Amino acid sequence: MKLISVFLLVLTAGILQGCVFTKIASVPMRLGGAVISIVPGVGNSAHDAIDTAADGVDDIPI
Secondary structure, eight states: OHHHHHHHHHHHHHHHOHHHHHHHHHHHHHHHHHHHTTSTTTHHHHHHHHHHHHHHHHTSOO
16 A cells, blocks of 8 residues: 555656656757757758757757
């Protein structure tokens, strides 16, 4: 019974912290953009596009 109440407490805390779920998606996008940015020529424009998409994911109200 105690395990169920702890699980419900953790689940409720996770739901209330919606920004954590968007960070799970946006952090790998930003890391990929940083890696791509070292490619000469197209790296900076690709990084900017990925960064804009990651900002859009961060703005999703979950």
